[in-house]
Amino acid sequence: MNDLEEIKTLKYRYLRALDTKNWDAFADTLTADVTGNYGASLSFTNRDDLVGFMRASVGPGIVTEHRVGHPEITVDDDTAAGRWYLQDRVIAPEFSFMLFGAAFYTDRYRRTADGWRISATGYDRTYEAKLSLDDLPSFALDVGPAILTEEP
Structure with missing residues (x-):
């Protein structure tokens, strides 16, 4: 697999x-x-702070969906930069809340002994919409088995 495909696979x-x-x-x-x-x-x-925050904030009661596309990736030896178009959704049933939006991710990557890794990441929103699930009386949520409830 070439560098571009490895970086795409890493982001996915x-x-x-x-x-x-x-x-x-x-x-x-x-x-x-x-x-x-x-x-x-x-x-x-x-890494510890970033992962710790995500683990605490996006726990089993929060459903997320992140989709990226349109990658623009440049590789320079053992470093690379990337930009991705993001569409995301966050559903918090306990709070009767849903957020959806779009953004542009900007990443930096570094080749390590274990392969490519993300060394910097972040995004700038193009829009963010929020709504109360109470406004959708027919809303029902079934969470599939792909979402882990405990560490593997």
């Missing part, structure tokens, strides 16, 4: 691990010194 694994709450696999996509910037008030300077 990052999102799959996030949406299935597989925190070990999620951590494995990141360098130890990863930086994360998910908006004006949400930033991180290392």
Whole structure:
């Protein structure tokens, strides 16, 4: 597999691990010194803090869906940069809340002894919409087995 395909696969694994709450696999996509910037008030300077926040905030009661496409990736030896178009959805049934939106992810990647890893990630929103599930009287949610409720 060439560098571009490996980086695409890495990004898809990052999102799959996030949406299935597989925190070990999620951590494995990141360098130890990863930086994360998910908006004006949400930033991180290392893997442990970023993964810890996601584990605490996007637990089993929160359903997420992240889709990326239109990758623009440039590779320069053992580093790379990428931009992705993101569409996402967050459903919090306990709070009768749904968010959906779009953004552009900006990533940096580093080749390590274990392959490509994300060394910086973040996004800038193009829009974000929020609604109360109370406004959708027919809303019903069934969560499939792909979402982990405990660590594997």
